[in-house]
Amino acid sequence: MTDKAIQLFKNKYQCCGCNACEMVCGKKAITMIEDEYGFRFPQIDTEKCVGCGSCQKVCCINNDVELCKPGTVYAASYKNKDISAKSASGGIFAALAKQVLTEGGIVFGSAYTKQFDVEVISIEKIEDLPRLQGSKYVQSSMNSSFLKIKSELQAGRTVLFCGVPCQVEALKRFLGRSYENLLLVDIVCHGVPSNRMLKDYLAFLADKKQMEVQSIQFRTKTKGQNVYGEIAYRQVSHTGEIAYRQEPLISYKSSYYKLFLNCQTFRDSCYHCKFAGTKRPGDISLCDYWGIEDEHPDFVKEVEKEGLAGISAIMVNTNAGLAFFERLKQEFLLRESTVEQVAKHNPQLQVPSVETAERKQVLDCYRQSGYQGVDDFYFKKYRMKILASDIGQVLPNSWKKKILQVIRGKK
Secondary structure (H helix, E strand, O other): OOOOOOOOOOOHHHOOOOOHHHHHOOOOOEEEEEOOOOOEEEEEOOOOOOOOOHHHHOOOOOOOOOOEOOOEEEEEEEOOHHHHOOOOOOOHHHHHHHHHHHOOOEEEEEEEOOOOOEEEEEEOOHHHHHHOOOOOOOOOEOOOHHHHHHHHHHOOOOEEEEEOHHHHHHHHHHHOOOOOOEEEEEEOOOOOOOHHHHHHHHHHHHHHHOOEEEEEEOOOOEOEOOOEEEEEEEEEOOOOOEEEEEEEEEHHHOHHHHHHHOOOOOOHHHHHOOOOOOOEOOOEEEEEOOOHHHHOHHHHHHHHHOOOOOOEEEEEOOHHHHHHHHHOHHHEEEEEEOHHHHHHOOHHHOOOOOOOHHHHHHHHHHHHHHHHHHHHHHHHHOHHHHHHHHHHHHOOHHHHHHHHHHHOOOO
């Protein structure tokens, strides 16, 4: 016990929930506790704390960080059609992971549990790779993964860790030094809702449909590389018969999906993110190459001609990242680009997401009325935009403007 209390942060925006402080504490004095919105924050047991300050030193938010500007940038699509089809964009992470696994290494990334908790897990077999693929659109729990990563590295094993930038930087600070057998991949991120909100959303859907949610995919290739997903349901009747149903997850018709895209459900730190820029913490950074049609239209045609699914931007930031990428460069269809071209169409490579007035309203609804309150808020607040989107799906462009003017009361 220490007479001087350790203070990890003064305001919620000063904590990204990375778990590094919990894992670095040798006295096990820190526990991650959910607030009223489901966001996890560290809580110190003063009876166990000895005041060593390790938790403060490992924090990636309240300490200075060294970031790297990409030296090499590509538009890319993985040539393995079977694997890339399961990815949100160009399948680049899957290719990197497959290479590490083929060489006997171990890969860490985010996966759903059967209860739809999203946690960082490790895989050692290529057949387990689909668990780590696809966009999750929620904050993943690190649990004790940093400890396992350190153990694997010290044993000499090649490790690939893929996470959002704050998780990548947190791991670097936790390890305290560089490892030649570690490859860090950061995913360009614009914010994370709490895992509890996602689970409450799925429970809300299950109750509404009177069916059990089996799986959710926020990004599929059903309609190309777009914000379009699928959700699968399962129902067991009183006679034991099992019925399955698969439905599209259309962003504007899903309160959770659209509020995520509108940046209205993130934890406080996301709106102050120091990693929202072109300088990155990972050896390699990955994101969708939005605006590829404007920057490299001929490459889009080349990808389509080859029958490939999706295009990513690869930003290679370090010598270690470049050395690894060069080893499997032939696995991709590539086009040289620049970080400026990628950032032009990706706000998260420019500035943090903007916290709007609606974010407080959404969280207040969630705190007071659970997910039902969030859903009610969304469909009441945005009913006209939802109707306009519905119209836009079925009418020719020549009709859309006239009808929208009538709806909005214009002459």
